[in-house]
Amino acid sequence: MPLLIRGGTVVNHDHSRRADVLIHGETIAAVATAIEAPAGSAIIDAGGCYVMPGGIDPHTHLEMPFMGTVTADDFESGTKAALTGGTTMVVDHCLPDPGQSLLSAYQDWRRKSEVAAADYGFHMAVTSWSKQIHDEMETVVKTYGINTFKHFMAYKGALMVNDDELYNSFARCAGLGAMPLVHAENGDIVARMQEAMMARGVTGPEGHAYSRPPEVEGEATNRAIMIADMTGTPLYVVHTSCREAHEAIARARAAGKRVYGEPLIQHLLLDAREYASKDWNHSAQRVMSPPFRDKVHQDSLWAGLQAGSLQVVATDHCAFTTEQKRFGLDDFRKIPNGTGGLEDRMPLLWTAGVGTGRLTKEEFVAVTSANIARILNIYPRKGAVATGSDADLVVWDPAATKAIRASTQFSRIDYNVFEGFTCTGAPAITLSRGKIAWKDGDLRAGKGDGRYIERPAFPPV
Amino acid sequence: MPLLIRGGTVVNHDHSRRADVLIHGETIAAVATAIEAPAGSAIIDAGGCYVMPGGIDPHTHLEMPFMGTVTADDFESGTKAALTGGTTMVVDHCLPDPGQSLLSAYQDWRRKSEVAAADYGFHMAVTSWSKQIHDEMETVVKTYGINTFKHFMAYKGALMVNDDELYNSFARCAGLGAMPLVHAENGDIVARMQEAMMARGVTGPEGHAYSRPPEVEGEATNRAIMIADMTGTPLYVVHTSCREAHEAIARARAAGKRVYGEPLIQHLLLDAREYASKDWNHSAQRVMSPPFRDKVHQDSLWAGLQAGSLQVVATDHCAFTTEQKRFGLDDFRKIPNGTGGLEDRMPLLWTAGVGTGRLTKEEFVAVTSANIARILNIYPRKGAVATGSDADLVVWDPAATKAIRASTQFSRIDYNVFEGFTCTGAPAITLSRGKIAWKDGDLRAGKGDGRYIERPAFPPV
Amino acid sequence: MPLLIRGGTVVNHDHSRRADVLIHGETIAAVATAIEAPAGSAIIDAGGCYVMPGGIDPHTHLEMPFMGTVTADDFESGTKAALTGGTTMVVDHCLPDPGQSLLSAYQDWRRKSEVAAADYGFHMAVTSWSKQIHDEMETVVKTYGINTFKHFMAYKGALMVNDDELYNSFARCAGLGAMPLVHAENGDIVARMQEAMMARGVTGPEGHAYSRPPEVEGEATNRAIMIADMTGTPLYVVHTSCREAHEAIARARAAGKRVYGEPLIQHLLLDAREYASKDWNHSAQRVMSPPFRDKVHQDSLWAGLQAGSLQVVATDHCAFTTEQKRFGLDDFRKIPNGTGGLEDRMPLLWTAGVGTGRLTKEEFVAVTSANIARILNIYPRKGAVATGSDADLVVWDPAATKAIRASTQFSRIDYNVFEGFTCTGAPAITLSRGKIAWKDGDLRAGKGDGRYIERPAFPPV
Amino acid sequence: MPLLIRGGTVVNHDHSRRADVLIHGETIAAVATAIEAPAGSAIIDAGGCYVMPGGIDPHTHLEMPFMGTVTADDFESGTKAALTGGTTMVVDHCLPDPGQSLLSAYQDWRRKSEVAAADYGFHMAVTSWSKQIHDEMETVVKTYGINTFKHFMAYKGALMVNDDELYNSFARCAGLGAMPLVHAENGDIVARMQEAMMARGVTGPEGHAYSRPPEVEGEATNRAIMIADMTGTPLYVVHTSCREAHEAIARARAAGKRVYGEPLIQHLLLDAREYASKDWNHSAQRVMSPPFRDKVHQDSLWAGLQAGSLQVVATDHCAFTTEQKRFGLDDFRKIPNGTGGLEDRMPLLWTAGVGTGRLTKEEFVAVTSANIARILNIYPRKGAVATGSDADLVVWDPAATKAIRASTQFSRIDYNVFEGFTCTGAPAITLSRGKIAWKDGDLRAGKGDGRYIERPAFPPV
Ligand SMILES: [Zn+2]
Ligand SMILES: [Zn+2]
Ligand SMILES: [Zn+2]
Ligand SMILES: [Zn+2]
Ligand SMILES: [Zn+2]
Ligand SMILES: [Zn+2]
Ligand SMILES: [Zn+2]
Numbered sequence A, B, C, D: 001m002p003l004l005i006r007g008g009t010v011v012n013h014d015h016s017r018r019a020d021v022l023i024h025g026e027t028i029a030a031v032a033t034a035i036e037a038p039a040g041s042a043i044i045d046a047g048g049c050y051v052m053p054g055g056i057d058p059h060t061h062l063e064m065p066f067m068g069t070v071t072a073d074d075f076e077s078g079t080k081a082a083l084t085g086g087t088t089m090v091v092d093h094c095l096p097d098p099g100q101s102l103l104s105a106y107q108d109w110r111r112k113s114e115v116a117a118a119d120y121g122f123h124m125a126v127t128s129w130s131k132q133i134h135d136e137m138e139t140v141v142k143t144y145g146i147n148t149f150k151h152f153m154a155y156k157g158a159l160m161v162n163d164d165e166l167y168n169s170f171a172r173c174a175g176l177g178a179m180p181l182v183h184a185e186n187g188d189i190v191a192r193m194q195e196a197m198m199a200r201g202v203t204g205p206e207g208h209a210y211s212r213p214p215e216v217e218g219e220a221t222n223r224a225i226m227i228a229d230m231t232g233t234p235l236y237v238v239h240t241s242c243r244e245a246h247e248a249i250a251r252a253r254a255a256g257k258r259v260y261g262e263p264l265i266q267h268l269l270l271d272a273r274e275y276a277s278k279d280w281n282h283s284a285q286r287v288m289s290p291p292f293r294d295k296v297h298q299d300s301l302w303a304g305l306q307a308g309s310l311q312v313v314a315t316d317h318c319a320f321t322t323e324q325k326r327f328g329l330d331d332f333r334k335i336p337n338g339t340g341g342l343e344d345r346m347p348l349l350w351t352a353g354v355g356t357g358r359l360t361k362e363e364f365v366a367v368t369s370a371n372i373a374r375i376l377n378i379y380p381r382k383g384a385v386a387t388g389s390d391a392d393l394v395v396w397d398p399a400a401t402k403a404i405r406a407s408t409q410f411s412r413i414d415y416n417v418f419e420g421f422t423c424t425g426a427p428a429i430t431l432s433r434g435k436i437a438w439k440d441g442d443l444r445a446g447k448g449d450g451r452y453i454e455r456p457a458f459p460p461v
């Protein structure tokens, strides 16, 4: 049955116009003014609304084992939360255990992700280096459709890789037409700063923030850029949270290098004062890496989105319950790192970005879907309202308001770091490959409705 | 008769793909893989070629009175030259005489432009300030479809306006939803430096360059940005030729300001050594403002195009014959300022940009048409290969070579500043609103085939 | 009678050490450890104290006619206030009336300054341009011993000069071995912004700040630097108050240009929240140009002093009583611009700079005297504790505290913008050319004790 | 016997003046105009000359075992070469063998240095980390008078330390009032780049340069600065050779951090074209780390010296004969790294710096001695022409010319990287602690005349 979205304003990353959108099956069949409804069409009235590409969140951790526990949202609850907020695709991290084959890790993640209610893809993590990993990377790219490899410059003794390993893996990426991603913090220095904090008796969540200052992220970002440059590969820096990191990226781009930066909605809106709470739970719930920063860094991130030196807004959705957070009651180093956001990213960014005049609505589409799809090489299948694209769409009501409350959220955790924020601008309807996934509070997408999205390699460097 | 362009790769600013393009009348009717040719279609075989939006040159001066003479190319010869090089639209400058009404100047320019063979629009120059100009600007925007006003910060005693006038005009632009453009050089300082050069006996073309150093352009650019910021309007800086000017723009953008920069193909490829020629004619032919710069500035401009801190590549096509140049034989201040380029911009930029790996082909489209169309508010009517867009297209043969020679050019001047350059990558066919305007050396577009393109205002600030 | 300062630590801009200082007449005769007191010596016990060069304030306006009134402090009260705070020399501004000869203005200022209690020199203002001014500048430099010329880029319709005039005067400075100074704000834009504020009904002191934002100062600073560069002269930027201006200076210096910046103690310590006061008097008392800035600018200024991209801390002491301020009750444009500070600069800077670890004590000496003396070409006669230098000294007690209160100050105005600040570190004794000018609250220097200090020209460029 | 230097112009880092200099024994007894010669004085006529502090070279490697051989100049030949060029003190590197105690290494170096003809001090290298090293550092500082510790971020598998070790050592420095020094290149990446070069068959000296690009140095500099900042210590970056490294330092300084940079005379004057020589010997003789850079980097370094963002000019004198260089005939990785310069630094810098107007003569003194002495905490004992300072002086004849030729040099190597340079400005006489060490081609200083100079700790952070 064809579906016609009528009367809205179609917003793409480069242009907006009044137009109707006709969907056949999973795909957009036409975008034009005044489309005649084919016989038997269902009709969605988008009057007063924007019709935009569904959001893509390029950075999630669903059902991920980490620091001795497992993230609270799995692929089902996570993607359902996403859909309610207008996000129709996530890119999660496939994280091999120490010594585990990349191929086997991939199989594990495919298994876990079968319950997903929205589309998804993977980044593959490289957490050590060996001939086996070198060889398996080819299969990951060519057979599994993964064109990005994630590297952790922090989490010493666990996920961290050193410069030699980064060089090797980046060079391999260059040869395969894949792109490296980095979590950029200097793990050696973080470890020493953590020790110093503990030695001074600073054991609470504020110690987490003190031991990971912006300088430590800025340095690692700068270093990863140099290494990527030496191997000739572009680079994607996840969760760019501070001025120093942003400036390292901007400097590289100003020299013609192909480097991308991804601020999180958390870092755009929340700041380090959260760790000054008297309530351990409050602060611990907000423990993530990088931590929230002083306000001055937010200005830098917003300006980066405006100037184009930062391209993507993500969530690093990595949800742990308060109970899980309490593993670190006596030692901040044991608090599982991560916060939620999948459900809230789109309305929050609209409110704080478009609502304030900082971003145009086209830029909103760019940083929540189109740029991501382009960088991850799935555009315009995803990220565009265009003939032939997947009908992953959000009918966005700029007048709708949404109060963020843990008590009504879909995510499985018991709090929300944005508790009390009120958004103006929210999805009225989310469509996933042509089907209404969510409408007016009614979640229709089901477990397993999501599909794995292969992402083709770039031409090798 | 429908026209089908078959077998090519369609390149837009954000994506490329194998697709056919179907044209009905003046408009693109479909872009899709394997389009069935409608009955009676003409067919163009684009195998091995790229099908791209026709180039837009946002900066020309056709049949313009200047420094006591008139530019050698008029709207007919200029737009024909453009079409042979893949450029399907120009935006020219409507330049009122001292004291002349903007409205009357507009009429003059419409008259001159009736002979145009390709589409065109206008920027309106504001060369002084008065209540009348303030009032007429509204008509220019609302009735004439001109959403850009040009300001000269140089040419003291002629076109130059001072900071007070800039503020007034920029503020008026903000209120009307128009955007100011600036020629950014400090005219007071240029005048003094010229005097100093003449006083030292430096009367040749090299004196032109010495009296307009990069610092003088960088300063004016920085100043115009501040004034635009105070009035709340975006700003477009024409012929950004040097690192200092580019850095002023980049700094502004890094602070979230909406500022655009336009390098010329000349400044990307030619440098100040041209003025060291023993041959007065050679040097004088290359006299333009800003002058060619040292090589280091080229690196900055290219990096700006890569990073997105510069958005547009233009020509400032303003052609004077050697004979005209010789007015300034004894005094470089009297050499008419300007060079050509309309015919050569696209093949040169492809060769030096895409051919070297500095730009992707999508970026080529962005800086030669799509960004321009977006900034000038005519996208996607112009600047896109998309259903509903004007069928201004170029079938680009990446294997074609073109040697640039004055002896074979369409422009009416007797030399070419790119004489001897050989391009790899050139148009096989240029289409203007669905008609073949140029094909394999055969110019089919005729006098008067061009149409005036109105550009709607932006929402006022 | 010889005077021996015994037991202190001598602090110079480049080194500190335990040493005694022997003074013969007006001059330092020896600096050495354990100087034997000559027969008949007076002895000052400097135990626990620092013995430093007396402060030099390079920016004051004593008995200056401005905006229809005259500053409240004359050369007597001003220099007395200075001495109580450890400042032993001021450089004031000789400000010709419109059309007045520079030579005649100089004579006027020499007459007014006869009452000075401390040493002083002049900057000569160039507020228009003519053959006469060009010629008189030579006399000013060669006969009057003034090697600096002040230029106002703001105060449109009064003191302001345009770019053409700046170029002419800067070029003349270059030829004479003099250095230009600039008050850097874009006066055209300020005037328009003031109008805009008044038009919106913003008539109070906050309108003063709103109409002179940092961008306007940054732009003018950048412009003055370019003009100085074109003429080949170094440049001194007075009252650098914001990040934008500092960055323009730092950029120039990073390119090897000789540019100096002078933050005021006011801008280092006070911020724009002062203008939010409900009390008109409070805000109006703080009206000066440039106005106080947001906190972020203070960080930039302090970092500049640390890095050496800013060299001098001054006051721009230009004191008007509340009564005088009230001329602008209905129109902020009529509030006389200026605040005090002569008396407080040294203790405040010590407290906020050395006391916090931001500056070393050697850097304190550098920015309060030695750098100034070097830049103004009177070093080491002034600015050094060295054999042969004028015995302008301050015996500084780092443990002394001083509460700043209008009720006890020497300046003639009825308020103090630093009211309520408490300083730790203050002068115990100030010596002016070998005589105790101030000691423990007892002002001994008398009217007329000051001497005019000629400053020789630099080698011409 | 007193010694009177008469008739010269005394140049210090902050001021110059006509003055005589009286020396008693090893020390300057007076600096004044027209000093009466004491009975029995020897007299030096310095008419037409500058009397400056002797140069200090803070970076040498005399008799150093490295890459399987030993540097060709020992403390005798090296310091003699230094004295002939106006350098009166060197600071060499005490380099423990793997596993060797710092204390024992110190004793070895003291033994080797007994033959020195000029004064000298040491930096102590930290090439690994252990409890023993931590503990010994205290003795090194407090007993041996060494307040600087050198760290190598390159030379993987040999001297290199990782970030964890850097943090530990820097933190220890902070506690002891010592300052860390870094050789800043990313050794991991260099090693991989070297492999890549060899794999491509690039085995000659040009491979050395290709594998150590500026980006690799810039990155390490940026990283070292961050680590120093985290531990609260200032930082000294040796042999800053490129724009990227300089900009990292300048950024840090602009944020108020205390970071110092040391360009070498080689990098200021020589560029990467040297490695393009067809003559293997020529290129190999110039192999040092960092390698010579493209011309654009020289501009950055000179501007840094002018702006004060770089403070010191050194040589990294580390001389290997051509024969020694030939160890690496088939593999550039085996070419011993290092070049000479001790003898030539002062005349070369005067010629290229003061002679061209880039530096004032006071700045020349600053960067060749006074700044170094201040940073190393031996000012004004060294680095000043002042009463009480060591009489390490150079009588500098600005009119003297010196042609640099290996055939006439004092250094023991068989070539000179500056061969063929002609200097204008050279020492007429060098004095070492009051004795004429070199005069008009006659070397009078003898083996063992030099003395070890202890350098006191700074106050701990
Ligand atoms: Zn992460
Ligand atoms: Zn993550
Ligand atoms: Zn122009
Ligand atoms: Zn033009
Ligand atoms: Zn002022
Ligand atoms: Zn003033
Ligand atoms: Zn080294």
Ligand SMILES: [Zn+2]
Binding pocket: D059, D060, D061, D316, D318
């Ligand atoms: Zn070395």
